[in-house]
Amino acid sequence: MRRLAAHLQSSDLVARFQRACGLYPAAGAEENSVHNHRQDDHSRQHRDAGVVHRHRSKEGTVQLSGGTREQDNNSNYTCSVSGSAENYVVRNRSLYFLFLVSAALGNEVFYISFLPCLHWNLDPFLCRRLVNMWAVVMYIGQVLKDVLKLPRPLAPPVVKLETRVAAEYGLPSTHAMAATAISFTLLLSAPERVQFQWEVGVFLAVLLSTLVCLSRLYTGMHSALDVICGVLIAAVVMATSYPLWAWFDRVQLHGRCSPVLAVALPLLLCYCYPGLDHYSTTRGDTTMILGGASGCWLGYWLNERLGVTFEPAGPLLLLLPVPLPSLTCVTFALGAARFAVGLLVLVGTRQSVRWASLALVCRCYGESPGDREARRRKEIEVPYKFMTYGAMGLVNTVLVNRLFLLLGLL
Template sequence: MWSVVSYLSSSELVASFQRACGLFPAPRASHERLWPRSTKIHGRANGTSAPCPDGEHAANGHTSDVSSSGYEVRNWPLYFLFVGSTTLGNEVFYITFLPFIHWNLDPFLCRRLVNMWAVVMYIGQVMKEMLMIPRPSSPPVVKLEQRIEFGMPSTHAMAATAIAFTLLLSAPERVKFQFEFGLVAAVVLSSLVSLSRLYTGMHSALDVICGTLISAFVLGVSYPHWDSLDFFQLNSPLSPPITLFLPLILCYKYPELDHYSATRADTTIILGCSAGCSIGYWLNQRLGVTFEPSGPFPVTLPPITPAIFTLGAARFFVGLLILVLTRQVTKWIALRLLCLYYSVGVNDVSAHRRKEIEVPLKFSTYLAIGLVNSVVVCRVFTLVGLL
């Protein structure tokens, strides 16, 4: 048993998968000839530098071991497939896909997705900090991303599995569709995201398998209670205080490390957004306008005509603009109030990473985004004729 665990967690297995998919380290000789040792390279394919995660260009005057950071792509279709798939587990996908479901399909489905997304992501992030299992080593693995947090479990695999199968299990009671097609789509989506974490060199096979199994366990345990939780979330007077203060307490009680990690900030963002959406759904229920499609359920989805496509695209871009403005305004105000209270500079990045500033800043910003997404945006659509 231990030999199987050791094999699945090995960096060599990840490297073998990368080589089988056509991803190789750049030849050391040509790498050194093309790039001086004073150059920092975060990724290179066929002589072209890739952007650094923090937005800087590859050549910035820092030193790095170029032999472990350059790469050569020999199978471009697989490269684009897996690099594209890994974005389906990133925050940018969540903050666009989930609101899109709310604005253009059914707030009921969005509520289910947000709830499960928040639960599995919190479990996964906390497990990373508690287990402290490192990511695959480079070399032999080629790293396409630069992350400093731990590896076990893969939260990309967890989120992809949770979102795909929550949608699959929730949709039949709301819309008519071929379940077998949905099952295949859910399996393909979660598999692509999971395999992309091996391809990018960010997780071992064991990280991915454990992430998938944890999400499957959470879904299996919680599924029989989804209807009861929905009723409580929408109708109980205890719902707003619980969904506000419980996530906030969990953020403050997040495991402490001996170094700074962005995982606490990421987790606070997720829980803040989830809390805002939950309170917003409760408010919509009290106001008597939930913006859900009229029954009887399941409804038949209309064909996607040019008019429907244009209307959906208009909702998406207007709604996204409102959310971006909400984020910028709320963050600007909250940051200055917190810096004033704690007597630190607005531009002091190290101070912003302190828990007493980072947690309320991230939580309040994304709490506002969740509220605006669930309460305000659809009312704006009504005013401007998009609903």
């Protein structure tokens, strides 16, 4: 078992997967591609100095953000970015873009667009279930990373396509956990509300989670062991919590202490997050997730108190599950309009509350909001990020739907 774990944790295994998918380090690619990309002495000096450079080819160069992309007759291209390890050759562009898009499904941009879109265009009930499970598995995964402290794959031999989370530890993969939790929570919850073909739902859930998991190997950010453990941990959390989902719905919407728990419990978990001897983005990311979940929790409770839950009640409950509505030009246009307006409101909320909360917290501690090191301190990072994303969750659940009513989008 120990030998199998060591094999799955191996950086060489990740590197072989990358090579099988057509992703190579630039230097290795030059040795194995009959010198399709040649460098002159001036370019090599710039590369050694860690600056952006160009490879010469018959087809010319295509500009990238922070670097260049070169294309040759074999449709390969090389990327080089100043001061980073992003220096690689791609021989299969289809897989390259597929896995980059799949990796983005575990990032902030996806969460603040997909989850609210589900609330606005399908069913707040499903969004609530997803947000709850997403917050639980992400907190468990982030804490395990900083407790176990197992390293990410080594580069070389691995090519790393992301740099923001390079300082984080590896096991488990929270991308794999989140993708598994979101996909299968939606699959298990949707039959209570809508009618759909179960086989199609299973296929889509497996496909989405598999693509995200493989993308973590392709981008060089996780080992196979990280990904497998992430999936298994998410599955265990879902299996053990599934009998409690309906009970927690009732507590969340009707409990007397629900608004207190909505704020106090996530905030306490953020402050109790395990500390490290160096700065890592895990605490800040976890605070953002729990802050958003806290705002949504408080918003759903408030909607229930105001009697505007946008959910069926009384005799209408007997009609559930209902068939999925047909997609027409009108419904598509309304859905797109809701998505655009809602996302604009959320982005505006994020920017304004972030600025105000950061200024307020920094003023309390006598620090400048522009001081990067000060923003990383727990007493500053936790409250300003929690307030920012808590406000986004509250706006998403309470104000945006009322704005849709005023604009005639519902």
